[in-house]
Amino acid sequence: MARYKIKSVANGKYVSIYNLTAGGILYENKNVVCKTATSLGKDQIWDINLSSPSSTFVRSAYWPFFGLNAYRSSDTEYNCDVYEIVGNETDATTEFIPTSQGYYQIRLKNYPTKYLTASGSSSVVWLGATGGNDQLWSLEEVFDTPTTAACHVISHKGYGNALNVYTSSGISDGTLATLWDWDNVNDQRWYFDQISGREYVIKSAMNQTYHLGYSTSASGGTEYGYYRAMMRSDASNSYKVTLESYGDNIYRIMCNIGGSPRYLTAESAIGTNSTPTHLVWYPYRSNADQLWKLVTGTSYTYSHSCVDGYDGVWPTTENIGMTDGFQALWRPAHGGIDVPERIAGTQPIYSMFIGTVIASSYTDQLGYYVEIQSAFDNKICRYQHMLAGSVAVSVGDEVMAGQQVGTVGRSGDSTGEHLHFEIMMPSTRTKIDPVFNVF
DSSP: OEEEEEEETTTOOEEEETTOOTTOOOOTTEEEEEESOOSSOGGGOEEEOTTSTTSBOEEESSSTTEEEEEEOOSSSEEEEEEEEOOSOOTTTOEEEEEOTTSOEEEEETTEEEEEEEEETTTEEEEEOOOOSGGGOEEEEEOOOOOOSSOBEEEETTTTTOEEEEOOSSOOOTTOBEEEEOOOSSGGGOEEEEEEETTEEEEEETTEEEEEEEOOSSSTTOEETTEEBOEEEEOTTOOSOEEEEEOSTTEEEEEEEETTEEEEEEESSSOOOSSSOEEEEEEOOOSSGGGOEEEEOSSOOOOOOOOOTTOOOOOSSOTTOOOSBOTTBTTBTTOOSEEEEOOSTTTOEEEOSSSEEEEEEEEETTTEEEEEEEETTTOOEEEEEEEOTTOOOOOTTOEEOTTOEEEEBBOOSSOSSSEEEEEEEOTTTOOEEOHHHHTO
């Protein structure tokens, strides 16, 4: 996966989301057009997985759950718009076909006679093969070069926890890498040394001859069937990684293992100094457990902020971390985020967005829960395991972002006091990762 601008060979303009402004709302069926470079920028940047060119999505860098889509308006020509992408959407799966000139044709995998086409001076449609430049596209990669200074590598899912060398003494070959409470120490500082292009080695500031890597033979070197991240003595720079840039110093870190791309992944949620989280090299997935932020300096405070244009708040006290993430490797059926209770009996639960209460009830599994449908894009937010008697809203109520709707508890099927919250698509109730897609 990498970020690209898609440029028409015919008119020299970029595939863009129509009339999108900073902080503007991106909604389904918004038109896609060709435009010259814009000041916003993100309306022209797309996430594309070219390691799987025969079946991939073209996701908006502005909001990753929207991507290029075909609106089948007639048999001859399909409109090109953006639509929500959650799974294997028939109208959004694309193929990138390289040409001998170094360009690409982009066609719909499930409608292979329809190609992305620059029509006129600004329109973009899906059309039958023309054999012309109007169906040729160049890809311009958008990549933020990482800092050359020593930095912390912060888990985007881990609420500020950092990539760490798991040792109480000197580093050695095979020492595990873990996720740990942020600290201003060398076992959490790293150097990204460029080999070529987007290829780097990640060196420990404790001893730069040791690089982040893996072992195919070490005892205990695998978990969930995938290799654990560990330190390797690497004078020949064998343990190279490829960085995929997501802006704001956020990256995926990919290692090619046996010809297969594997991404640095936090196996569950945050680690602590007593129970650090292991890291594994895992296949690509659209989860926050594969996003890493490079941070320089001697202090760092993590905060949850919504993606551009999404006016929302974190659903409980801001300085409290997560204990389990979305579809954690050890718990793949977990469809939401768990936030622990840190303020006994009084920790508030806030509505993430402006919306309408569509459910307020109790089940033996969910406990006391509330569902609120966002006025912004109709997504459904569900808050579970509330303290008995604390539910503060009723079905039909209009709520504001940040309004208290209940208190953290342990009602229903819960082993301890915590908030479990989910975000679901409005029509299918398909669950998406709130941290990856919204925060």
